[in-house]
Amino acid sequence: xxxxxxxxxxxxxxxxxxxxxxxxxxxxxxxxxxxxxxxxxxxxxxxxxxxxxxxxxxxxxxxxxxxxxxxxxxxxxxxxxxxxxxxxxxxxxxxxxxxxxxxxxxxxxxxxxxxxxxxxxxxxxxxxxxxxxxxxxxxxxxxxxxxxxxxxxxxxxxxxxxxxxxxxxxxxxxxxxxxxxxxxxxxxxxxxxxxxxxxxxxxxxxxxxxxxxxxxxxxxxxxxxxxxxxxxxxxxxxxxxxxxxxxxxxxxxxxxxxxxxxxxxxxxxxxxxxxxxxxxxxxxxxxxxxxxxxxxxxxxxxxxxxxxxxxxxxxxxxxxxxxxxxxxxxxxxxxxxxxxxxxxxxxxxxxxxxxxxxxxxxxxxxxxxxxxxx
Amino acid sequence: xxxxxxxxxxxxxxxxxxxxxxxxxxxxxxxxxxxxxxxxxxxxxxxxxxxxxxxxxxxxxxxxxxxxxxxxxxxxxxxxxxxxxxxxxxxxxxxxxxxxxxxxxxxxxxxxxxxxxxxxxxxxxxxxxxxxxxxxxxxxxxxxxxxxxxxxxxxxxxxxxxxxxxxxxxxxxxxxxxxxxxxxxxxxxxxxxxxxx
Numbered sequence: 001x002x003x004x005x006x007x008x009x010x011x012x013x014x015x016x017x018x019x020x021x022x023x024x025x026x027x028x029x030x031x032x033x034x035x036x037x038x039x040x041x042x043x044x045x046x047x048x049x050x051x052x053x054x055x056x057x058x059x060x061x062x063x064x065x066x067x068x069x070x071x072x073x074x075x076x077x078x079x080x081x082x083x084x085x086x087x088x089x090x091x092x093x094x095x096x097x098x099x100x101x102x103x104x105x106x107x108x109x110x111x112x113x114x115x116x117x118x119x120x121x122x123x124x125x126x127x128x129x130x131x132x133x134x135x136x137x138x139x140x141x142x143x144x145x146x147x148x149x150x151x152x153x154x155x156x157x158x159x160x161x162x163x164x165x166x167x168x169x170x171x172x173x174x175x176x177x178x179x180x181x182x183x184x185x186x187x188x189x190x191x192x193x194x195x196x197x198x199x200x201x202x203x204x205x206x207x208x209x210x211x212x213x214x215x216x217x218x219x220x221x222x223x224x225x226x227x228x229x230x231x232x233x234x235x236x237x238x239x240x241x242x243x244x245x246x247x248x249x250x251x252x253x254x255x256x257x258x259x260x261x262x263x264x265x266x267x268x269x270x271x272x273x274x275x276x277x278x279x280x281x282x283x284x285x286x287x288x289x290x291x292x293x294x295x296x297x298x299x300x301x302x303x304x305x306x307x308x309x310x311x312x313x314x315x316x317x318x319x320x321x322x323x324x325x326x327x328x329x330x331x332x333x334x335x336x337x338x339x340x341x342x343x344x345x346x347x348x349x350x351x352x353x354x355x356x357x358x359x360x361x362x363x364x365x366x367x368x369x370x371x372x373x374x
Numbered sequence: 375x376x377x378x379x380x381x382x383x384x385x386x387x388x389x390x391x392x393x394x395x396x397x398x399x400x401x402x403x404x405x406x407x408x409x410x411x412x413x414x415x416x417x418x419x420x421x422x423x424x425x426x427x428x429x430x431x432x433x434x435x436x437x438x439x440x441x442x443x444x445x446x447x448x449x450x451x452x453x454x455x456x457x458x459x460x461x462x463x464x465x466x467x468x469x470x471x472x473x474x475x476x477x478x479x480x481x482x483x484x485x486x487x488x489x490x491x492x493x494x495x496x497x498x499x500x501x502x503x504x505x506x507x508x509x510x511x512x513x514x515x516x517x518x519x520x521x522x523x524x525x526x527x528x529x530x531x532x533x534x535x536x537x538x539x540x541x542x543x544x545x546x547x548x549x550x551x552x553x554x555x556x557x558x559x560x561x562x563x564x565x566x567x568x569x570x571x
């Protein structure tokens with residue numbers, strides 16, 4: 001496992017799922033995510049897991065939630081059109097606080113769009129695609145190795161906080177083959193969900209706890225409780241009482257908000273004295289790095305802030321890094337979905353957007369032009 | 375700044391079904407695993423299962439590779455007229471253009487190296503689908519981007535079961551042809567001027 005090898009981003013994502021202890025995949029094949037399903041169809045049975053191709057993405061997401069309530073770490077992988085179909089049940093997972101991982105290998109939309117072309121057009125959908133107020137976690141890998149690492153991390157975060165975690169890979173990163181050395185098994189940190197220590201008759205699946213994340217008992221383990229998409233009380237039964245609905249909603253937000261500093265990760269390169277800061281994520285951050293090399297050769301002070309976590313948005317880091325900069329450039333393969341977030345923090349006068357929505361990657365030249373004020 | 379200057383970009387373009395994506399994977403693997411350098415491979419193709427435009431890109435470097443796609447290609451292998459017309463402008467002025475002379479009737483430059491790649495594949499192995507590997511042999515032999523040994527290993531590893539020998543023949547055909555072309559161009563190039571009398 002530790003030999004250098006050429007690996008595709010999607011393949012690394014599947015390998016990450018296995019390393020994280022995933023035992024269930026329910027999905028429906030769709031370009032450009034299909035390789036993930038193909039690899040897991042082969043690998044899951046080898047580790048005693050289950051792969052099932054469902055009739056569509058609505059059912060896929062339902063199967064994933066069911067498997068997770070049964071005690072298995074579960075995931076699915078899809079792309080834009082399938083991600084849209086999954087939204088209702090992603091909301092169900094948020095409402096019922098069932099851990100699960102949803103990988104979306106982004107292609108150009110809207111609708112069927114350009115199935116084989118890259119995009120970052122689903123980053124806002126990842127945040128607000130399902131109705132109603134709920135927290136979400138979304139990660140954005142920029143390399144093949146990160147596809148592996150972030151899939152492991154997605155499972156860990158999902159189990160730790162009982163929340164659906166979205167891995168937003170763009171088509172470039174998903175289909176790209178890169179030389180990687182995967183970490184040895186003993187170096188991979190794998191977290192398991194908290195299980196109840198109290199006897200079944202005392203168990204409350206939605207009770208209060210110091211961490212705001214109540215333990216989760218797998219169905220069939222002797223703990224009988226109710227699960228519903230309706231607002232529910234501590235035992236899981238439907239409620240309309242405002243003094244039960246409000247604390248629940250506050251709690252599920254608090255469990256993420258109190259841990260933003262642990263969840264939201266960024267990488268910086270030369271931002272300390274930068275006059276211009278580029279805020280980027282996914283494959284576009286690589287175009288930015290290339291542009292920065294050229295710009296620095298011309299003695300321009302340019303830094304990169306690469307967002308590895310998109311949601312929760314790393315507000316404090318963006319604020320701290322961009323405060324002293326004169327200009328902030330936000331290149332992305334959409335019409336400015338994350339730029340809105342950056343503008344909210346640093347002010348829109350300082351922000352220059354660089355956008356592409358034609359299914360082609362943003363080039364280093366386009367970013368360099370923005371750095372040079374062209 | 376070593377990583378910026380030694381970047382070498384290869385673009386393989388043609389139609390879906392010609393095996394160009396696999397050829398890119400093999401080249402990248404040969405360079406990265408068997409030659410011990412760094413490489414990255416990307417692809418772009420249409421939604422069709424066969425036909426439609428298809429391209430595969432390989433970036434080679436000894437250092438870190440940031441941008442994973444071709445910016446200005448050092449080598450373009452074109453196995454269709456459309457691919458040649460579309461991507462010729464993305465080739466460096468001194469870049470190497472290799473075309474299948476039966477499939478590309480109008481090469482955009484007289485400097486293009488025209489080789490009947492598909493015909494050679496049929497001659498070497500009896501199968502047109504090995505044209506991708508003949509193409510790899512040509513690129514390997516005409517440039518120094520990859521060693522012959524590494525390419526042979528990568529072909530053997532990646533070729534579908536039972537086809538390794540056939541594909542190695544295709545690779546050898548391409549490589550030998552490349553050496554011939556190199557030799558021929560050396561003999562026509564004007565040598566140092568000799569003084570009469």
